[in-house]
Amino acid sequence: MNLEYGEKYATFRAELREFLRGWPLTGAEAALPRSEQEAIFRRRGVERGYVYREFPKQYGGSEREPDALADAILREEYWRANAPGDLLGQGASLLAPTLLALGSEAQRERFIPPTLRGEMVWCQGYSEPGAGSDLASLSSRAALEGDRWVIHGQKIWTSRAAQADWMFGLFRTEPEAPKHAGISYLLIPMDQPGIDVRPLKQLSGSLEFNEVFLDGAVTAAENVVGKRGEGWQVSRVTLLHERKLMGNPHLLREHWNQLLELARRTQRGGRPALQDPALRQRLAAIEGRLRCAETQTMRQLTAEARGEEHEVLLSLLVTKLYSTQLGDQIARCAYDLLGAEGLLAPTEADVSEYGNRGTATGFVEQYLFSLGPLIAGGASNIQRNIIGERALGLPRDLRKGR
Amino acid sequence: MEFGLTAEHKLLMETLRGFAARECPPARLRELFDAGVGHDPELWRDQAEMGVAGLAIPEEYGGAGLEILDLALAAEMLGNAALPGPFLGHALAGLALRLGGSPAQRERWLPRLASGELIGTIAFGEADGGFEPGSWSARAEDGRLSGAKAWVPFGAAADLLVVGTAGGGLALAQRSDSGVSVETVDGLDRTRPLASVRFAKAPCEPLPGGVAAAGRVRDAGLVLLAADAFGAAEKLLEMTLAYARAREQFGQPLAQFQAVKHQLADLAAEVEPMRGLVWYAAHAQDHVGDDAERSAALAKAHVTDVAVEVAREAVQLHGGIGFTWECDVQIWLKRALFDRAFLGSPETHRERQAALAAW
Numbered sequence: 001m002n003l004e005y006g007e008k009y010a011t012f013r014a015e016l017r018e019f020l021r022g023w024p025l026t027g028a029e030a031a032l033p034r035s036e037q038e039a040i041f042r043r044r045g046v047e048r049g050y051v052y053r054e055f056p057k058q059y060g061g062s063e064r065e066p067d068a069l070a071d072a073i074l075r076e077e078y079w080r081a082n083a084p085g086d087l088l089g090q091g092a093s094l095l096a097p098t099l100l101a102l103g104s105e106a107q108r109e110r111f112i113p114p115t116l117r118g119e120m121v122w123c124q125g126y127s128e129p130g131a132g133s134d135l136a137s138l139s140s141r142a143a144l145e146g147d148r149w150v151i152h153g154q155k156i157w158t159s160r161a162a163q164a165d166w167m168f169g170l171f172r173t174e175p176e177a178p179k180h181a182g183i184s185y186l187l188i189p190m191d192q193p194g195i196d197v198r199p200l201k202q203l204s205g206s207l208e209f210n211e212v213f214l215d216g217a218v219t220a221a222e223n224v225v226g227k228r229g230e231g232w233q234v235s236r237v238t239l240l241h242e243r244k245l246m247g248n249p250h251l252l253r254e255h256w257n258q259l260l261e262l263a264r265r266t267q268r269g270g271r272p273a274l275q276d277p278a279l280r281q282r283l284a285a286i287e288g289r290l291r292c293a294e295t296q297t298m299r300q301l302t303a304e305a306r307g308e309e310h311e312v313l314l315s316l317l318v319t320k321l322y323s324t325q326l327g328d329q330i331a332r333c334a335y336d337l338l339g340a341e342g343l344l345a346p347t348e349a350d351v352s353e354y355g356n357r358g359t360a361t362g363f364v365e366q367y368l369f370s371l372g373p374l375i376a377g378g379a380s381n382i383q384r385n386i387i388g389e390r391a392l393g394l395p396r397d398l399r400k401g402r
Numbered sequence: 403m404e405f406g407l408t409a410e411h412k413l414l415m416e417t418l419r420g421f422a423a424r425e426c427p428p429a430r431l432r433e434l435f436d437a438g439v440g441h442d443p444e445l446w447r448d449q450a451e452m453g454v455a456g457l458a459i460p461e462e463y464g465g466a467g468l469e470i471l472d473l474a475l476a477a478e479m480l481g482n483a484a485l486p487g488p489f490l491g492h493a494l495a496g497l498a499l500r501l502g503g504s505p506a507q508r509e510r511w512l513p514r515l516a517s518g519e520l521i522g523t524i525a526f527g528e529a530d531g532g533f534e535p536g537s538w539s540a541r542a543e544d545g546r547l548s549g550a551k552a553w554v555p556f557g558a559a560a561d562l563l564v565v566g567t568a569g570g571g572l573a574l575a576q577r578s579d580s581g582v583s584v585e586t587v588d589g590l591d592r593t594r595p596l597a598s599v600r601f602a603k604a605p606c607e608p609l610p611g612g613v614a615a616a617g618r619v620r621d622a623g624l625v626l627l628a629a630d631a632f633g634a635a636e637k638l639l640e641m642t643l644a645y646a647r648a649r650e651q652f653g654q655p656l657a658q659f660q661a662v663k664h665q666l667a668d669l670a671a672e673v674e675p676m677r678g679l680v681w682y683a684a685h686a687q688d689h690v691g692d693d694a695e696r697s698a699a700l701a702k703a704h705v706t707d708v709a710v711e712v713a714r715e716a717v718q719l720h721g722g723i724g725f726t727w728e729c730d731v732q733i734w735l736k737r738a739l740f741d742r743a744f745l746g747s748p749e750t751h752r753e754r755q756a757a758l759a760a761w
Contacts, residue, residue: 280756284752285703298403303406384667388666394666398658
């Protein structure tokens, strides 16, 4: 056991830090629009082998050997520098790796490079009003008419649908086939008359979600990923990559630091709340869980680097449940410290900007937002099923239609 | 960065797991538990022959020269098996001598502790429930020890006691000496019996480095209790999973009911993330000096608290049988309760965790 990264990785980190000192840009480049600055710095990261390491060069990646430790260092340092590295949207994190694994050559060439550059924005068309946790019961349908698919149905909880150029999603194409076998994975352009996007306000007041109505929307016949009727299997590959987007241990640590800071500056009975014995107990208990989450990540990383993932299967499967509950506990503790300021609504800036700026209303927003991850990406009760069935070997639920 | 066990670590764990399964199967464990003696000299001798008695004692004194992490992995396996025996106090007594003893004291005592010829233990507890060096009241003066200690593990069987003394120092005393009287306590955890010990001008040898060693021995103790509790929690989960699969009601296994399945998943989600926490706290004792004390307090508070919660849930999930003396779940419930209360409650250590970070 060795908590040091060793000479090779120390050098890697030192060079990376040197490189990251180049952000933010300076001189004439600093005058460019923000998005251009980000693109420039991201491109430099690709050239140096820091960005999009798993993608071949021909698609805009830097094509490096898999290296879990290097990935961890990159995540950590880019996070610390708040610099533009791998895009973490639905497109670059979910669709692009799926196409790399299962897309046709033409699909890869057409879609991956602009997606990685951030020029092609994607939304994910999975959930429907009638198909949430039971995703495979979805009923939005697509029929092949000549050389194009014609699509009818409705998708919901669709993040960034209003900004997206394309949607990837699941549609029923074989109505006669059994539930899971009748689904195809389609890519659909968003800018067309058959698509209507309506914003859906979240309880925090933010407008990230949308409903997407598809009424005779069309896409070319070739825009199916994998074979028709095999969309469910394709979507499993996408799900594997969703883990990248969740349970970010650095984010939990940052929220924890903000909570401690809040406890230091909040006054209770004329002294800092941090001196209140009950609060100290609560914070210490939360920190116990935070350290569990952090050391669990270290274990998983080492197992991955050693090719011993099987040893951390249970650990991987409990991560989502554990880390989202922890995020919730941190947010709740902070909210309780606000006292009467917890009566305030989040401001426009709190809900529209990423991250908590440490204001009272920012903590209110964090409190409200913390309810979301418990539901998104497989609700906690679905996680419990997955843990029970896949890791603990317990019997599967008795379900109709299987 | 390498945060994983070595092949040697895994071998140590598998060896102990196999040993416990072979030498202390459920029927034997039950005999020892019901007898309330908590000590089986033969079982301890066999462990000593495997090297368990001297894991962290330097090789020059006949030990294996390993680290606190190795002790913790052993503790995890012993907790997993609820193995009756003096491992905890013995390992800590050896550590106290290694860290605080004079060369002559180490020379004299460590080889006999390493071989298991002598059983060592620690007498840190006070009658009022204090375990911290600041609470110690026994007086060691002119080579004589006077005062009382409570909650001494294996106090009735141990040969050599490392006693916490006023001022936060440590002194060695032999149980067989005149002036030492031992009174057994009817302890909850029958795999690790306790005793109260009185010293009336009993001969003693202060450890010259005792004051500096005391805190580190306490920290190692906290880590070993966390590891033991983690092993117990794993076992409780395993037993409960097996029971939920086998027991049928309403024509189907309990585990088929989603309420039960979710309860089990929640237990697994509480237990599994503690593995790295225990490893880290153990590793920190030898390698992360500035976080050794705090990480030990944090791990002890968190893991022993969760382990007891897991034990309570395990009783519930076993239903009526879980509430009986006959059901083995109670053995691990009590093992976990010992781990939680011994050397200070989670509340005590959370407050230390807070104070050590200057909150």
